[in-house]
Amino acid sequence: MNALSIIGLILAVIVLGVTAYRGFGALTATLMASLVVILTNGMGIWQGLSEFYMNGYIGAYSSFFLMFCCSSLYAGFMNESGSAASIGYQLIDWFGKKNVLLVCFVLTALLTYGGVSLFVVIYATAPIMFLLFKEADLPRHLTVAIVAAGSASFTMTALPGTPSLTNVIPTQFLGTTLTAAPVFGILATIAMFVMSMLYMNRCEKKARENGEHWESPEGMDPALLEIKDRSTLPSSAKAFAPMVVLMVIILIGSRFGINSTMLATGAMLAGTIVTFILNFDKFKGKSLKKLISSGLEGGIDSIGGYAGVVAFGAVVTNSAAFSMIVEWVSSLHMNPYVQGVVSTMAISAITGSSSGGLKIMLSAFADEFIASGVNLQLLHRLICISADALDTLPHSPGMFLMFAVLGLTHKQAYKHVFWTSTVIPLIVTFVSLVILVIFF
Secondary structure, X not given: OHHHHHHHHHHHHHHHHXXXXXXXXXXXXHHHHHHHHHHHOOOOHHHHHHHHHHHHHHHHHHHHHHHHHHHHHHHHHHHHHOHHHHHHHHHHHHHOHHHHHHHHHHHHHHHHHOOOOHHHHHHHHHHHHHHHHHHHOOOXXXXXXXXXXHXXXXXXXXXXXXXXXXXXXXXXXHOOOOOXXXXXXXXXXXXXXXXXXXXXXXXXXXXXXXXXXXXXXXXXXXXXXXXXXXHHOOOHHHHHHHHHHHHHHHHHHHHOXXXXXXXXXXXXXXXXXXXXXXXXXXXXXXXXXXXXXHHHHHHHHHHHXXXXXXXXXXXXXXXXXXXXXXXXXXXXXXXXXXXXXXXXXXXXXXXOOHHHXXXXXXXXXXXXXXXXXXXXXXXXXXXXXXXXXXXXXXXXXXXXXXHXXXXXXXXXXXXXXXXXXXXXXXXHHHHHHHHHHHHO
16 A cells, blocks of 8 residues: 555656646646545545545635735736836837846846745736737747746745745744855855756747747737837836835835735735826726726636645645655655755655745754754755755646746646756756765
8 A cells, every 4th residue: 555655646746747738727637636646545535525625725715815816906907007018118128129038037036036926926027028028029938937937946045035935944943044055045046047047048049940929828918018109108117116016015014024925915906006096097998897807807717726736735745655755754864965955855846835845844854953063054045945946846836827827838838947947956956965065
C-alpha cells in the first residue's frame, strides 16, 4: 500500500499536468487527479471529495473571492477609462518599442517588490502588457515569461527586504530578518534577472523568425487596444495615479501588519474608485451597471480554477503518501544547507507552493538548524530561493490563475514558466548550494 500510495501521488500530479495541457478545465482536471490520489491511498471516495476536496475549494474561494473580484473590477475600469492604454503609450515614448519585454519585466518586478502579490499584479499589468505587446507586434504567450520571471522568482525570494510570504516565513522560525544575507540575495537577483532577460530576448527573436504576431484574447474587445487619437486618452498623471494609490495603500498597510488579503482587496477597490473619479468624463454614456457587473464577474472565472487546484492540494496533504514523504524528509540527516534545500524543494513540488513548502519544512527542522550552528542568514536566503525552484510545476495554483487572466493555456505558454521560474532558480540554487557547502 505504501508503494502504491507514492506511485498514486506521482501519477496524480502527472494526470493534472497532462489534462491541463490537453485543455481540460481546472475543475475537471483537479477532480480526476484527486480521484487518483483517493483510490491509491485508501481514502474513502465520498470523504475525499466531499470533505477534503470541498473544504480546500471552499477555503480558497472564501479567502480570496472578494480580492479576485475587486482585482478584475480594477482591471476593467483601467481598460475602459483608457488609463491602461495611456500608461502603455507613455512607456513606449520613454523606452521605445524595442524594449517592451524589459519594460514590462521591470514594471512587474517593481510592483511585486513593492508588496503587490502575484494575484493582484497580474490584473494590474495585463492591460498594459496587452497594449505594449500589440504595439510591438509580439505574441501574447510571451507575457507569461514576464509575469513568471517578474513576480514569481527573485522578487519573491532573493531580493533583501521583499515582503513576500516566502521571505516572511523563515523569519518566524529562524529569528532572521527580511533583509537576511543581503549580498547573497543581490547576487542571486542579478543572476536570475540576467538569465531571464537572455531567455526572453531569445524567445522574442525566435517568435519574429517564426512570423508570430499579436492576437487579442478571446472575448476581449480589440477596440480597447486600437487607439487612433491619443489625445482622447487620460493624461499620464491621471493614468498612473490609481496604480500609485494602490501601491501606497499596500506598502503602508503592510507596515502596520494589516491582513494582506484584506489589504489587497481594499487597494484594488480604492484604485477602481480613483480611476472612476479622475476619468469621470470617460465613463459618460457607458453603462456603469454593465461595467461593474462584468468586472466583478470576471474574477469568478479566475478564482474557480485557482480554488480547484488548492482543493487538489488539500486532498494530497490528507493522503498517506504525503505523510510518508514528510516523514522521510524529516528523517534526512545531511549538511544543514543540503537538508534545507532538498526538503524545501520536495515539499514545495508536492504542494505547488513555495510558502507551503517552507512552512512544513521549517516546522520539522528549524530547531535542528538553529542547534547546528549554521549561518541562519545564509540558510534563510538559500531555502527561499530553493522554494521557488519547484513550486511552479504545472499543478501550481498560481499557474491556473495566470493563464486564465492572460487568456492562455498550459500548452501555449507553460514552457516559459518552466524556464524562468523553475530552471533558472534551480541553477542559482545549485550553484549557491555548492559555494555555501564548500566555503561556509
